[in-house]
Amino acid sequence: MEGDIMRVSIIGGTGNQGKGLALRLGKAGYQILLGSRSMEKAIHAANEIKEKNPDINIEGLDNFQAADKGDVIILTIPFRSIDEIMEGLHRIVRGKVVVDTSVALIPGKPPTTERIPEGSVAQKIQELVGGETQVVSAFHTISAYLLQDLDKELSGDTLVAGDSPEAKEIVMALAEKIGLRPLDAGPLRVSSTLEDLTSLLIGMNIRFKKKSIGISFSNI
Amino acid sequence: MEGDIMRVSIIGGTGNQGKGLALRLGKAGYQILLGSRSMEKAIHAANEIKEKNPDINIEGLDNFQAADKGDVIILTIPFRSIDEIMEGLHRIVRGKVVVDTSVALIPGKPPTTERIPEGSVAQKIQELVGGETQVVSAFHTISAYLLQDLDKELSGDTLVAGDSPEAKEIVMALAEKIGLRPLDAGPLRVSSTLEDLTSLLIGMNIRFKKKSIGISFSNI
Numbered sequence: 001m002e003g004d005i006m007r008v009s010i011i012g013g014t015g016n017q018g019k020g021l022a023l024r025l026g027k028a029g030y031q032i033l034l035g036s037r038s039m040e041k042a043i044h045a046a047n048e049i050k051e052k053n054p055d056i057n058i059e060g061l062d063n064f065q066a067a068d069k070g071d072v073i074i075l076t077i078p079f080r081s082i083d084e085i086m087e088g089l090h091r092i093v094r095g096k097v098v099v100d101t102s103v104a105l106i107p108g109k110p111p112t113t114e115r116i117p118e119g120s121v122a123q124k125i126q127e128l129v130g131g132e133t134q135v136v137s138a139f140h141t142i143s144a145y146l147l148q149d150l151d152k153e154l155s156g157d158t159l160v161a162g163d164s165p166e167a168k169e170i171v172m173a174l175a176e177k178i179g180l181r182p183l184d185a186g187p188l189r190v191s192s193t194l195e196d197l198t199s200l201l202i203g204m205n206i207r208f209k210k211k212s213i214g215i216s217f218s219n220i
Numbered sequence: 221m222e223g224d225i226m227r228v229s230i231i232g233g234t235g236n237q238g239k240g241l242a243l244r245l246g247k248a249g250y251q252i253l254l255g256s257r258s259m260e261k262a263i264h265a266a267n268e269i270k271e272k273n274p275d276i277n278i279e280g281l282d283n284f285q286a287a288d289k290g291d292v293i294i295l296t297i298p299f300r301s302i303d304e305i306m307e308g309l310h311r312i313v314r315g316k317v318v319v320d321t322s323v324a325l326i327p328g329k330p331p332t333t334e335r336i337p338e339g340s341v342a343q344k345i346q347e348l349v350g351g352e353t354q355v356v357s358a359f360h361t362i363s364a365y366l367l368q369d370l371d372k373e374l375s376g377d378t379l380v381a382g383d384s385p386e387a388k389e390i391v392m393a394l395a396e397k398i399g400l401r402p403l404d405a406g407p408l409r410v411s412s413t414l415e416d417l418t419s420l421l422i423g424m425n426i427r428f429k430k431k432s433i434g435i436s437f438s439n440i
Binding site: 110112115143146155156159183184185186187189190192193196197199200203204207208210211212213214215216217218219220 | 330332335363366375376379403404405406407409410412413416417419420423424427428430431432433434435436437438439440
């Protein structure tokens, strides 16, 4: 049976977004490969999750090993590290589904996002990995704070953008498994709006003194 | 008592968004000055609304007269006409609250938005009207189709962006009066995200074969 369990790699997985997705996807039954540039940090984060949740199948690895072992590769990496990290990974992820959750955030009250020559961070990553690998943009409007709090049920919608319907289907199934309603937002080029929504929500969280403002769609 | 009723001008008010806002705000008790470049068209649209809704206080005028008579000036004008229309109006709206609902839409499936050198359409308009006039960005995610169908109650949220808290308060009160929950999204510079959301929603309406997909925020 183990061959049937999808292996999900989380690259740069020791941050809040990465740990939150690891927790939720692990609870949903996926095998988690938690990657970090520092293997020590990855092992530490994976052990922490495992101690509190012995039912979660999770392993800490360096980014390279994590990307190699996974079927689906989720990127929760800082925008500034994308070139460096993807330089090391673009061959190993070839033919896999790469899920980008990144935002080129310019801190501020409210934060804004940097203009990306490629159109969006997701499109930049698509150029870095090449056409044999399908990039899907998702999980931009889900609060990392909420992801990490298993006492709170996830709800609301997550927008999913990408140019491959098959790859989008895979990512939409992941989202559904953790309690979200995935909505197909269109081709990868709409990702700039998804990324901007992250800044907007961070700004609104600051403004309204909240931690987990989410978004949902009506009349759909 | 008449002096207490706020007069709302709708510039370029003969399109779907303009007529929809006229209808909803008129029903909420505001006096509506419906403007168009063609006074004939404005009178026609105003009469059409009045015939079906004799309780609505509405008058069709040319854009100039409409802007002159109103307390709050709502712009529902095509992006391409902004320079020309605002060239004629910027003096007459001085000191008033100007509400921008525009988007620099690039048609397509899905549509996208043009990059605006000023950052967003709302910021461009703020530059055109000058610092004595407060521009507020709002009503971007409310379906024109839904606005025009009085059988359907409005619901959901509308994001409001602007640099003047007082001007935002005025616009948020308008939104509340027609059944929406207005949310302060931050300063005017976040308007680019609000404008991009319009394209996103139009694209999703096409994709899901819907007409009135809306947006709302949770955990707020």
